[in-house]
Amino acid sequence: MFAPRTGRQALRRALAASPSQTVTLPSFLVPAFQTQPTTPISTTPTPTQTPSARRNFSATTHCASKLGRTPLTVPPGVDLEISDLFYQKDMTSYLKQYKRRVLVKGPLGQLELDVPEYVNINHDPATRRIELSVRDQNEKMQREMWGTTWSYLNNHIMGVSEGHTAVLRLVGIGYRASVESRPEKEEYPGQQFVCLKLGFSHPVEMGLPKGMKASAPQPTRVLLEGINKHEVMQFAAQIRRWRVPEPYKGKGIFVNDETIKLKAKKIK
Structure with a gap:
């Protein structure tokens, strides 16, 4: 680390050629130039060479899962x-x-x-x-x-x-939501559709999966209810995909307690 390989070899030859001369080295360089005695490799472990003497990179033990061990x-x-x-x-x-x-x-x-x-x-x-x-x-x-x-x-x-719920908040001028029935588009009897007005030239209509309920207590709120949490949150993500919250005006569809940090307006 401190000298090239050729320099180390030259220094070792100089030390071996003049044993009568006293050569002092800095303390931090002494271990680098000490020669290790060569010993035959034995297959049987000696008392000084035990498997416990080896140290792994990490000495910590695997901890049990905090959730898994909770009843x-x-x-x-x-x-x-x-x-x-x-x-x-x-x-x-x-x-x-x-x-x-x-x-x-x-x-x-x-x-x-x-x-x-x-x-x-x-x-x-x-x-x-x-x-x-x-x-x-x-x-x-x-x-x-x-x-x-x-x-x-x-x-x-x-x-x-108890069931799982997801609340969607529509933030934006003219954004409205309602839950209606579309008999001509039903995939199963009694299917409800979430109708959204998000500033497009046409309303967005999304059919509810079987076993899920939806309601619109306010024009800018949609409440989804179901027993399968994965299906409820997946359908909420599909609705959110139509208007992902943007960071400049804060407009979009927010799920549950979702927030967004606003950015400053770009000035050229």
Whole structure:
């Protein structure tokens, strides 16, 4: 680091050729020029050479998932049915993946969730508590799916018991929303459509997915209700895509508590 390789070799030759002369080196250079004695490599570990002497880059241990290790409480009126393992073909992998299906039933409906085989679900009907665990906490994939499965299962339990909602706010001059029926465009009987006026030359009409409800308590508010949180938020994102909030005037469609930081006007 401090001298070229040729310079180091020349200094070592000079030190070996004149042993009678006293040559002093700075203290920080002494370890660099010390020669290590060569010892034969042995396959059996010696008392001074143990596997514990090696130090990894990180000495911290893998922590358990904060969500995964938290017990879930099943509210009254909600039942869970856990099936046996079954084989499910994955188009992105050639490995066989076994999963178990969890059926969550409640007063508002029922939902299904496929759980990997390495995630164990301990359901106690007497105390109405659910505890999740994984087979090996040292594997990254299992630690990731531990908390993810907990979140999905919690959303399903909340959905069939209380439901999920999303509130859309229309900010802009002339932006209006209403919920109407279009018999000529229905995909299933009784389908409702969210009709939006967003400054285009035509109104935007979007049909609600089956099992979801919508209402317009105000001309600039849309309330979406459903038991599946993923479907509710996905449909809200599709509506928001028509008018994404812009940072100069603050106009657009905002979902729930979404905010945007305004920018200063561009001056040429």
